Structure formats: C-alpha cells, structure tokens
Amino acid sequence: MSATILVVDDVDTAREAIADSLRKDGKEVLEAGTLKEARGFLELNKADICILDILLPDGNGLSLLDEVIHMAFQPKFIVITAHGQIDYAVEAMKKGALDFITKPIDMKTLKKSISRAEDLVAMRRELDHLRHSQALSAKFVVGQHPRMQALINLAQRAAEASVSVLITGESGTGKEVMATFILQSGPRSDKPFIAINCAAIANTLLESELFGHEANAFTGASNKRKNGLMEVADGGILFLDEISSMPLDMQAKLLRAIEERAFRRVGGTTLIRVDVQIIAASNRDLKEMIKNGEFREDLYYRLKVVDLDIPPLRKRKEDIPELVGLLLNQSNMSMGTNIKDVTPRALEAMMDYDWPGNIRELRNALERAIIFCDDPAIDIQHLPSEIIERSSI
Known part of the structure; x- marks a missing residue:
C-alpha cells in the first residue's frame, strides 16, 4: 500500500x-x-x-x-x-x-x-x-528475509517429524528461541522443554545432570536418587545449548543414548527408555572441531538430521522493524512500562547498526532505551552510544 x-x-x-x-x-x-x-x-x-x-x-x-x-x-x-x-x-x-x-x-x-x-x-x-x-506471548519472530522463511519451514517440518535438530549461528541470534518454536509447532507442544547449557556445567557433573544418578553413586552425590534431565524431558524436547563444550567421552555416551533412546543413571544398572526429541545448538564451527578431533563426527551427523543455520541480524536487517515491535512489547510487559513507539530516526539508527550481538544486543539496547526514556517514543538519544556513533543521521 x-x-x-x-x-x-x-x-x-x-x-x-x-x-x-x-x-x-x-x-x-x-x-x-x-x-x-x-x-x-x-x-x-x-x-x-x-x-x-x-x-x-x-x-x-x-x-x-x-x-x-x-x-x-x-x-x-x-x-x-x-x-x-x-x-x-x-x-x-x-x-x-x-x-x-x-x-x-x-x-x-x-x-x-x-x-x-x-x-x-x-x-x-x-x-x-x-x-x-502477533500475540504478545509469542517468543519467535517470523522474519521476512527469504532465508528466515526457509528456516521456519524447515523448523516446522522438523517439529512434526520429531527428529533431531542442530541449530547453529552466532551468539545472540536466537537459537534457544528457535528451539522453543519447534516445541510450539509440533505434537510435543504440551510436553516438557528442558534446556541445559553444556558450557555452564563442570565436565565431571554433566553426565549426572543428563542421565541422573543413583544414591551415593559417586563422591559428593546425594544419598537420594536423582533423575537426569533426559528423563525429566521424556515425551518432550531436550535442548542442549553449547553442545561444542561437551567433552568427547560424554559425546560418546550421548550418542548411544540418542540411538538407543535409552540410558542408565550413573551408578545404576536399570535401562531407562525415553521418547525425547533432541535439539542441539552451537555458535562454533563443528566441522572445524571435527577436523581438530574436538567433536565426534558420528554425533554431529546424528544431531543434524535437520540443520538450521540462523543468519546474523546484519544479514537480515529488513527484519529489524518487526523485531523492534515484538521486543518493545515484550520489554514493556516485563518491565511494567508503556513506551508505545520508536521515532523514525531511532529506527533508522538501528537499521544502520550491524548488531554484533545480534537479537540479544537489540533486546538489551531497547531495554536500556526504555529505562532512559520519559517520552511516549524511544528516540535516538535514548539508544546506546555505539549505535548513535555509527548512525548516518
């Protein structure tokens, strides 16, 4: 129009x-x-x-x-x-x-x-x-960029088929949000979504977190049985963020659990069968890690039945106005504010910026702007200095 x-x-x-x-x-x-x-x-x-x-x-x-x-x-x-x-x-x-x-x-x-x-x-x-x-509770923005449209289509197909998915992309591109979208789009929408950041858990504890352990199974273990996250996710989705941080011995155990759809708790002998869709994410080049002997090739191909490589925000800037609208609404709801708009020059400045931190950085910039904004609309002076400095306005 x-x-x-x-x-x-x-x-x-x-x-x-x-x-x-x-x-x-x-x-x-x-x-x-x-x-x-x-x-x-x-x-x-x-x-x-x-x-x-x-x-x-x-x-x-x-x-x-x-x-x-x-x-x-x-x-x-x-x-x-x-x-x-x-x-x-x-x-x-x-x-x-x-x-x-x-x-x-x-x-x-x-x-x-x-x-x-x-x-x-x-x-x-x-x-x-x-x-x-778009409902304010929606967590995923359907970008208009052709590459994003193709990814959405693939994600929906993966959701329906309940196959393993490997999501790659730079930090802040929305890999966990994509995983949540897969949950919402398929037959597991009313089932658990369990996320674990492999980089945030010590290697010695990762197996226990994933598979659980029996009482007193190892030094420091509790005297009660602990169910692992794979067991908790039964029927739903287990999201393994930063899968590249998982040690090789743990990768072998994960591969076996995925292939057999079963595992044993640490210190246990009973085989526990589960129906879990595995979604893994990484911001590192796993193929390069395979060449360097840092990641198992068989696990890589087992995870990437469907491969979703999310483009950085700088390569799909036409999606920024849509993202700004959604994130502004979400920020208002979470922060209890009522900033209803973004001025044209503020939006232009955001379009000019390359967003090295991607959508996460955009969200943080809007939240900061809301804090410093006493007007009905966010203007350019409310944005972080690095965005203003790179603006052509």
Whole structure:
C-alpha cells in the first residue's frame, strides 16, 4: 500500500503544482489550504506524509506538529519554508519534522525527501502490523528475509517429524528461541522443554545432570536418587545449548543414548527408555572441531538430521522493524512500562547498526532505551552510544 501525501499550502497555485506533479508519479495526494482542513484529514488518519507550509490563514502550521504528538497515528512532516523563515525550520526539526525545504520548491529535492518518508512509513507499517497480528506471548519472530522463511519451514517440518535438530549461528541470534518454536509447532507442544547449557556445567557433573544418578553413586552425590534431565524431558524436547563444550567421552555416551533412546543413571544398572526429541545448538564451527578431533563426527551427523543455520541480524536487517515491535512489547510487559513507539530516526539508527550481538544486543539496547526514556517514543538519544556513533543521521 502506497503512502498518502497531504499537501498543506494556502497558495492554490503552489499547492496544486506540487499535488499535480506527485499525482503524475502515481501518488495518492490530498490537499488542504488551511490548518482546519489539514487537521480534519489528520484526525481521520488519512495522511501518512504531510508537506506543510508554515504561514497559513488560520495560524502557524507548526502547531500541527504539537497536536499530532497526542494522536495514535503520526504522519511524517516535510516543512516548506521561505527565505527568512529558517528559525521556523529549526523549530520544526526540533518538534520532529523529517525535513524542511526552502522556497521556491525544487521538485527533485522534494521527491527525494518524500521517498525517504515513504521508506519510514513502510517500516512503521511493518511494526504496526506486528503489534496487531502477533500475540504478545509469542517468543519467535517470523522474519521476512527469504532465508528466515526457509528456516521456519524447515523448523516446522522438523517439529512434526520429531527428529533431531542442530541449530547453529552466532551468539545472540536466537537459537534457544528457535528451539522453543519447534516445541510450539509440533505434537510435543504440551510436553516438557528442558534446556541445559553444556558450557555452564563442570565436565565431571554433566553426565549426572543428563542421565541422573543413583544414591551415593559417586563422591559428593546425594544419598537420594536423582533423575537426569533426559528423563525429566521424556515425551518432550531436550535442548542442549553449547553442545561444542561437551567433552568427547560424554559425546560418546550421548550418542548411544540418542540411538538407543535409552540410558542408565550413573551408578545404576536399570535401562531407562525415553521418547525425547533432541535439539542441539552451537555458535562454533563443528566441522572445524571435527577436523581438530574436538567433536565426534558420528554425533554431529546424528544431531543434524535437520540443520538450521540462523543468519546474523546484519544479514537480515529488513527484519529489524518487526523485531523492534515484538521486543518493545515484550520489554514493556516485563518491565511494567508503556513506551508505545520508536521515532523514525531511532529506527533508522538501528537499521544502520550491524548488531554484533545480534537479537540479544537489540533486546538489551531497547531495554536500556526504555529505562532512559520519559517520552511516549524511544528516540535516538535514548539508544546506546555505539549505535548513535555509527548512525548516518
């Protein structure tokens, strides 16, 4: 859907010239000669972009910028100024105008500014669409990037088939969220989802955590039987994060448990059978680890019945507006805040940034912005310094 442009100018010939030129380009254009007429269009949410003259018969055009702050829908303003009105232009930019253009109007310059406004309107629509169409409790964002669409399709198929899945990608790309999505998408949605970070558990305790142990099975073990996480996950999903940190001897035991769908507790003799879908994740290159003798090749291929390699955020920046919308809603819910929007220039700055920490860094940046934001919308000054410094704004 193209953006609707409202041209506000009390000089009929000037207003009509702009409107006619834009209509020839296929734009949908509305016209207003007074503040009252313009206000009527804006109150009905009919304009996405407003080309606004400052001196109008019934008042100063900049008053519209103050009024739209209280509206749910806020158009992008391009202010028209005459020579000698530069102070007005500066004031307009402080009030949130996207751009200002001096008279006489150069249509090439104006259309370039309109094009930028249209891009921002498109991003805003994506964000609004997310808010209205996606449940706030959803933990996974269906990205629009073709690679993400393909991954979602593969994840859904893996969920239905209940096969082992290997999720790879840089830190912060959302590997555990993808694993949760697989749970939600398949027949195990009402079953346990048990996650274990292999890097966070000492090697000597990892076997006990996974398979459990009998009473007093080893020095330091409790005098009561302990069920392992694989047993707890029976019927559901066991998510093994940072699988690359698992020692080789433990890899061999895990492989056998996956193939046999059974295991014995540490110190036990009884074979315990389970129905568990295994999902493993790694931010390291497992093929390179195999070459270096650090990871078992047979376990690698047993895990990657379906292989999901999540791209970093810098390679799918078109998904950022959607992610911002979802994460903003989630942060508001968890933090008890009510920041409803992100300004166009803040969103542009986030689009310019490469996000080395990926979605995790984006979430942290939004949470920080919420803490420092006393306004209805997050603006560029609320963002972390590294994002501001790399911005082209």
